[in-house]
Amino acid sequence: MTAVIELKQVNKAYGGKKAVDNVTLTIEKGSVVALLGPNGAGKTTTVSMILGLQQPTSGTVKLLGQDPRDMQVRQRIGAMLQEVSVVDGLKVGETIELFRSYYERPLPLERLLKIANLTQEKDKMAVSLSGGQQRRLGFALALAGDPDILFLDEPTVGMDVTSRQLFWETVRAMAVGGRTIVLTTHYLEEADSIADRIIVVNQGKVAADGTPSQIKAETTGRIISFTAGAALTTEILQAIPGVTGVEWNGGRVKLTSLDTDRLIAELIRRQLPMRDIEIQSGGLEEAFRMLVETKGAVS
Amino acid sequence: MNLTMRALKAQLKAELLRTIRNRRFVIFTILMPAMFYFIFTGTVGDTTQVGGSDWKAYYLMSMTAYGVIGASMTTMAVRFSRERAQGWNKLVRLTPLPSYVQLLAKIFSQGALNMGIIVFLFLLGAFVKDVELSAAQWVESGLWIWVGGFAFMSLGTLLGTIRNVELVQVVSNLVYMAMSVAGGLWMPTTVMPDLMQTISKFLPTYRLGQGAWDIVGGSGSIPWASVGILVAYVLVFMFISTYIMKKQEAV
Numbered sequence: 001m002t003a004v005i006e007l008k009q010v011n012k013a014y015g016g017k018k019a020v021d022n023v024t025l026t027i028e029k030g031s032v033v034a035l036l037g038p039n040g041a042g043k044t045t046t047v048s049m050i051l052g053l054q055q056p057t058s059g060t061v062k063l064l065g066q067d068p069r070d071m072q073v074r075q076r077i078g079a080m081l082q083e084v085s086v087v088d089g090l091k092v093g094e095t096i097e098l099f100r101s102y103y104e105r106p107l108p109l110e111r112l113l114k115i116a117n118l119t120q121e122k123d124k125m126a127v128s129l130s131g132g133q134q135r136r137l138g139f140a141l142a143l144a145g146d147p148d149i150l151f152l153d154e155p156t157v158g159m160d161v162t163s164r165q166l167f168w169e170t171v172r173a174m175a176v177g178g179r180t181i182v183l184t185t186h187y188l189e190e191a192d193s194i195a196d197r198i199i200v201v202n203q204g205k206v207a208a209d210g211t212p213s214q215i216k217a218e219t220t221g222r223i224i225s226f227t228a229g230a231a232l233t234t235e236i237l238q239a240i241p242g243v244t245g246v247e248w249n250g251g252r253v254k255l256t257s258l259d260t261d262r263l264i265a266e267l268i269r270r271q272l273p274m275r276d277i278e279i280q281s282g283g284l285e286e287a288f289r290m291l292v293e294t295k296g297a298v299s
Numbered sequence: 300m301n302l303t304m305r306a307l308k309a310q311l312k313a314e315l316l317r318t319i320r321n322r323r324f325v326i327f328t329i330l331m332p333a334m335f336y337f338i339f340t341g342t343v344g345d346t347t348q349v350g351g352s353d354w355k356a357y358y359l360m361s362m363t364a365y366g367v368i369g370a371s372m373t374t375m376a377v378r379f380s381r382e383r384a385q386g387w388n389k390l391v392r393l394t395p396l397p398s399y400v401q402l403l404a405k406i407f408s409q410g411a412l413n414m415g416i417i418v419f420l421f422l423l424g425a426f427v428k429d430v431e432l433s434a435a436q437w438v439e440s441g442l443w444i445w446v447g448g449f450a451f452m453s454l455g456t457l458l459g460t461i462r463n464v465e466l467v468q469v470v471s472n473l474v475y476m477a478m479s480v481a482g483g484l485w486m487p488t489t490v491m492p493d494l495m496q497t498i499s500k501f502l503p504t505y506r507l508g509q510g511a512w513d514i515v516g517g518s519g520s521i522p523w524a525s526v527g528i529l530v531a532y533v534l535v536f537m538f539i540s541t542y543i544m545k546k547q548e549a550v
Contacts (some may be wrong), residue, residue, distance in 0.1 A: 031471075051393055052393075053389060053392065053393070066527060071395050071397070074393065074394060074395040075395045077393065078393075079390070079393045081386060081390060081393075083385075083386030083389070084386065085381065085385050085386035085387045085389070085390045086385060086387070087313075087317070087385065087387045088317065088381060088385070089316060089317030089318070089320045089321060090313055090316060090317060094316065097309065098309050098310065098313045099394065100309075100395045101305050101306045101308070101309030101310070102306050102394040102395050103394075103395065104302060141390065145394070145395075208400075229336065
């Protein structure tokens with residue numbers, strides 16, 4: 001596999017505040033990678049540095065083995081930025097044509113209009129489009145040069161549920177022929193449905209990195225709760241293998257664990273005094289929040 | 300090279316379309332000067348002598364300069380500011396389009412439009428008001444205003460570094476009006492108090508007008524002082540706007 005994006009010990013500080021904190025990562029050709037994290041985690045700053053829009057305070061960023069600002073690199077990338085950007089005074093078709101003129105091997109206009117589902121709007125002024133339509137125009141512009149690497153920074157913000165689904169279907173269709181896609185999102189479900197690798201970013205650091213199933217295994221923390229007998233103490237419970245957290249609420253205790261199946265077997269084997277046992281699993285979103293919060297607390 | 304030429308052509312076409320579709324541009328830089336021209340030649344009298352020429356010829360130069368200055372300055376200012384506010388600038392920076400091509404396209408398209416404004420107003424003067432000038436005077440005065448117009452594009456670029464688009468519109472219109480009045484484009488500086496006359500001699504608006512007034516007034520020599528002052532302004536505007544843009548981008 002060839003690496004198309006390489007970050008080595010990259011730091012970015014604004015004033016005294018660290019937005020990106022010593023990030024090292026490699027992204028392989030042909031992969032679909034999601035940078036996942038809450039708002040302000042440093043996703044957009046990281047993408048901006050990969051794109052050469054911002055320079056790291058220290059460390060190196062390589063895009064296609066070169067400086068991201070290199071013209072040959074620019075020929076091979078396309079990006080949809082977080083800000084909605086349309087230009088005044090041009091129609092949808094004209095805007096796309098303008099972008100096509102920048103590239104050596106642009107995709108045909110009709111194809112781009114079709115991908116972005118804007119064929120009907122071709123002769124409308126770009127500024128008169130709705131927010132969601134403007135996002136789709138941005139997507140067409142990102143694809144204008146038939147890029148090898150496609151960057152999508154929070155692409156579905158401002159889209160309704162239906163357009164969101166349609167959009168991800170289109171993106172999935174674009175992830176062929178060795179095209180690399182890097183996207184940022186703060187929805188775990190989106191990352192899970194589209195990416196083959198998820199990098200969880202929090203407070204400027206990489207909090208987790210792996211395939212969606214690995215991430216889910218790590219984040220899908222489950223909870224066993226029961227009314228405890230008088231003999232049980234936090235110390236005893238924490239000593240049981242598989243317990244990652246103990247929380248008391250009056251006489252009830254909540255145990256968190258990554259593998260509740262094994263833990264419940266263990267609890268029963270030890271014949272601990274327990275009544276009214278419940279097993280709950282947090283939703284994906286909740287689990288993800290848990291991951292981000294715990295990792296954040298450690299750092 | 301081929302690709303760059305193709306991009307430049309497409310960029311030029313886009314810039315021209317954007318300006319022509321802008322109603323504000325058409326009203327303020329073509330219709331207003333034409334209207335002022337007819338109003339003020341009507342009230343002052345076509346053949347009143349000013350600066351060695353008929354008022355109708357003198358004021359045709361004033362209003363043509365006024366139109367070209369407005370077009371160059373406000374279009375550039377608003378466009379630069381708006382493109383950044385829209386995030387467009389950032390998006391284009393990610394494409395292989397060299398930034399100099401983008402700038403050249405803006406300058407070329409504005410240059411072409413300025414030529415259009417000059418030809419339009421000169422035709423109005425010649426055929427509606429019967430302004431009589433020699434062929435050399437028509438060509439020289441037109442070229443003088445056209446070339447001088449580029450100086451005001453650099454001022455527009457400087458004003459375009461202001462991030463708020465509405466503010467840019469207000470500021471550039473204020474600067475435009477104030478400098479036009481003080482530079483004697485609305486009324487000759489000779490009717491102004493002495494202090495104002497002295498100040499106006501240092502204004503680029505006066506200098507642009509003065510070159511053209513001299514040509515229609517019969518003094519054939521190139522006004523080197525005006526050339527020097529205009530060039531100095533261009534250098535200062537470019538220096539400051541480059542400095543500000545560098546500072547704004549260094550995030």
